[in-house]
Structure formats: C-alpha cells, structure tokens
Amino acid sequence: MAKAEDYGLGPHTFPRGWFIVAEASELPQGRAIPLRFFGKDFALYRGESGRPIMLDAYCPHMQTHLAASDSTAIVQECKQIEGDSIRCPYHGWRFGPDGKCDDIPYFEGTFPRSAVIASYPVEEVMGCIMMWHDPEGGEPQYAPPKLKEWDDPSWVRWELDHLGELEMHPQEILDNMADVHHLGPTHGAPCEYFENEFRDHIYIQRQGGVHAGYNSMLRSSTWYTGPGVLLSKQSFGDVITYELIANTPVDDGVSKVWHAALAQGSSDTPSAEDIEAAKQIQAGALAAFAADFSVWKNKGSATRILQIQTDGPFATGRRWYKQFYDKAENAGTYQEKANGVHHVKNMATPPQEAMDFEGDLFEGIEKR
Ligand code: FES
Ligand SMILES: [Fe+2]
Structure with a gap:
C-alpha cells in the first residue's frame, strides 16, 4: 500500500x-x-x-x-x-x-x-x-463540523456504521470528491451536472442526476471540513437526508472509516416507525457507499492519476489536500491556488434548483 x-x-x-x-x-x-x-x-x-x-x-x-x-x-x-x-x-x-x-x-x-x-x-x-x-501541536484552526439538524428533535440521531480499517491511503478517499465519472458505473446514477468548489479548508461537490434504478432525481451537496469528515445533504425524490463519511489515518497508508445517515421523523418525538425508517435510509446509503468501499479495498495505489481532459479536477483536489500535510503557516498558499469553483469539461453546471436545495448550508462555516 x-x-x-x-x-x-x-x-x-x-x-x-x-x-x-x-x-x-x-x-x-x-x-x-x-x-x-x-x-x-x-x-x-x-x-x-x-x-x-x-x-x-x-x-x-x-x-x-x-x-x-x-x-x-x-x-x-x-x-x-x-x-x-x-x-x-x-x-x-x-x-x-x-x-x-x-x-x-x-x-x-x-x-x-x-x-x-x-x-x-x-x-x-x-x-x-x-x-x-496537528503534527505541529497547534490549536484548532476551525470548529469541528456539525449539522444543525442534530439538535432538532424531529431528526432521528444516527448510530455510526463502523467500517473498520482500509489498507488505502485517505488521499484516494478524498479523490472521490472530484470523481464525476464514477457516479454512473459505480453508483448507477450518472451525473447531469457537477462542480467542485474550494473554500480554504472546505472542499465542496455539487452534483445531480437521475438514478437509473429508481427513475428519480438524486441531488447532493457534499463537503469536507478539513481532510477527515465528509457531510452530504441529499435529496432523492422529495426526501432530504444527510450522510456522514469519515476517515482517520491509523498508520501511514491505513485509514479507519465510519458512515452514518440522518433522516427526519414525522414529529418532534420520532416514533418507533420513524426510527426504523431512518435506519433503513442509513442502510440504503451504506449500500451505495459499499460500492466505493469494495473498489477501494481491492484497488492498486493511484499515486498518479492518468488524467484525461473530461475527468474531474483531481489534481486541484490533491493540491488542496496537501495543505494539511504541510506546515500550518504554508496552508494559505495551497488554499489560494485551489479556492474558487471548478467545472468539468462537457459537463453542465448546477441549475438554480440545485443551489436552492443547498440553501445556506455553508453559512457559518468559519475559521476560528
Ligand atoms: S505510574 Fe508507574 S508506570 Fe505509570
Ligand atoms: Fe462514490
């Protein structure tokens, strides 16, 4: 590895x-x-x-x-x-x-x-x-990621799926953010629109497309807050859910991975049925994530990507990720180079509905 x-x-x-x-x-x-x-x-x-x-x-x-x-x-x-x-x-x-x-x-x-x-x-x-x-022992530079829905009693709190250790460097987990063209073959939901945006320590992906198996529109706004914790707001038909995927390095080249999903119940005191429905939603999200996981478990190491013009911005994503491996005082240089919106050749950009769905998701994500 x-x-x-x-x-x-x-x-x-x-x-x-x-x-x-x-x-x-x-x-x-x-x-x-x-x-x-x-x-x-x-x-x-x-x-x-x-x-x-x-x-x-x-x-x-x-x-x-x-x-x-x-x-x-x-x-x-x-x-x-x-x-x-x-x-x-x-x-x-x-x-x-x-x-x-x-x-x-x-x-x-x-x-x-x-x-x-x-x-x-x-x-x-x-x-x-x-x-x-922080390998240099510095204090936190931003707050840990948190969904405001966690404190809303109408949302059913998750229990984590513990996926254990993966013998793959987390770099390749992060590569997924720019990976516009795995969504069809791996997940059965090819993109109709896609973009990435970088904001300092935040890495955003916006995408949507019709899921072939269900004939229903699937939209997501997904973001890493730093290198370890991914959250994703998703709509499938008219159901909105959140997903968590987290990686933590165990040893060099070995990552521990967790997964979870948050779904809304029918009232402020979710019933047994609401809790069961939320568990089913999490199981469905885990099944989709398992497709990535099975690829990762068995793949070789893409220390270099044979990038073609219509691939997503893997190189920019990797440059952004390097900020966390360099001295804290140098992180700004990587951020300046990556910051902004990045589009993919021959791929539509998010329509207004996608931005309306995203809403104010990234307001309040600030540095300390
Ligand atoms: S107190 Fe003696 S080894 Fe810790
Ligand atoms: Fe994926």
Whole structure:
C-alpha cells in the first residue's frame, strides 16, 4: 500500500484537522479505552464531568499503557478515573485532563517537570468523539463540523456504521470528491451536472442526476471540513437526508472509516416507525457507499492519476489536500491556488434548483 510520501504529500506524514476517533457511545463510564491513530497510541476516557479527554497512551514513569492494562486492580475496581483525572494502572500516578501529573500516591515533593503526558483537543459532536490532530501541536484552526439538524428533535440521531480499517491511503478517499465519472458505473446514477468548489479548508461537490434504478432525481451537496469528515445533504425524490463519511489515518497508508445517515421523523418525538425508517435510509446509503468501499479495498495505489481532459479536477483536489500535510503557516498558499469553483469539461453546471436545495448550508462555516 502506498504511503503519504508516495503521493508527494508532506513534509508531515499525517494530516492536520478534526478527525473522528470513536463513537461517543463506545466510551464506558469510569474506564479508558486504547486507540491507535496517526501511527501512535492514545488513551481516551470520559471524566466524571462527562468531558471526553484524550492523552498519549504511555505513562512517563515507566511507559505503562494507561488504557490497556485491564487486569490491574485499579481498573477492575473502576477506580482509575477521579474527577477528570486518570491514574496509571501500574503505580497509580494521576494525570489531569491537561496531561500534567497531579498526584503520586507515595510521594509528597515537587513532581518532576517531565511527569506530563501530551493531551489533545477533543469535542463530542453528533454522537462522535472528534480529535484535533496537528503534527505541529497547534490549536484548532476551525470548529469541528456539525449539522444543525442534530439538535432538532424531529431528526432521528444516527448510530455510526463502523467500517473498520482500509489498507488505502485517505488521499484516494478524498479523490472521490472530484470523481464525476464514477457516479454512473459505480453508483448507477450518472451525473447531469457537477462542480467542485474550494473554500480554504472546505472542499465542496455539487452534483445531480437521475438514478437509473429508481427513475428519480438524486441531488447532493457534499463537503469536507478539513481532510477527515465528509457531510452530504441529499435529496432523492422529495426526501432530504444527510450522510456522514469519515476517515482517520491509523498508520501511514491505513485509514479507519465510519458512515452514518440522518433522516427526519414525522414529529418532534420520532416514533418507533420513524426510527426504523431512518435506519433503513442509513442502510440504503451504506449500500451505495459499499460500492466505493469494495473498489477501494481491492484497488492498486493511484499515486498518479492518468488524467484525461473530461475527468474531474483531481489534481486541484490533491493540491488542496496537501495543505494539511504541510506546515500550518504554508496552508494559505495551497488554499489560494485551489479556492474558487471548478467545472468539468462537457459537463453542465448546477441549475438554480440545485443551489436552492443547498440553501445556506455553508453559512457559518468559519475559521476560528
Ligand atoms: S508506570 Fe505509570 S505510574 Fe508507574
Ligand atoms: Fe462514490
């Protein structure tokens, strides 16, 4: 499998941005879970305040994994989490949510300055735990993506589909955004109109066409907020839904993938039927996504694309994606080169109905 370097990304091996690291419901009360992303091990836990906290996995005392020592007494007795702090299972040193050691049970002097573990910005958004990853350790540059429908009780909240690890670099997942001509052969819904737009850290795709199998118009406005989280507003006939597809690098060239869909119920307190209907919509969206997934699982690495004139703007999409692998101070250079609307040769641009359907989707998506 190809790595970041093979695609000419870099200098960083892993990108900067918000990424899903777990589903919120996976976090048990009172204990930590081990995670591996970005070629590193982490411990994720929920403090007693309810706040999710993510630290590097290894204790600075003797390198014990904070979240993978399940047979220890302190874990067995559910005494590892105290307030928003966590104790190491080996000798009980305690670390606060900022990663600083705040108690050593058998020592009362000044703690060594190196008794600290790296701590990462995490937020609970739409049933997901999202982490800000920056190889340079910088603060978040924009808010994690969020649909306002998540807080509208008439929409049925999703549970994530966990698609597991894919031995493919996320670059090729992002290539899908510019890929106008896979929609017919892969999904049975060839495009009638298509365009891409780049706005700094946002990558938008607008497309629509009649789905051959259902003889119904399918429209979508799809966007990445940074390199890890895709959201898509879709209309099929007169039903509007949202879809989530997320990728997080595990190791160089290996991605973890999640999927979900949001559908509206018939009232502010969705009935059992509404919940079942939303599950069916998510299953249908997953079946469509499975077509991409089966291609990805079995394909070779397109470190170069044999681009022809009527393909979508793959090269621009790849240039946009590089901003997350370069120093934060250089990101603006990639953004300036990509920003704007990009059309595809011999392909219609979105009609007014498509823009009306999109509405104010991208208002309020701003930098911090
Ligand atoms: S190894 Fe963590 S407290 Fe000793
Ligand atoms: Fe696709």
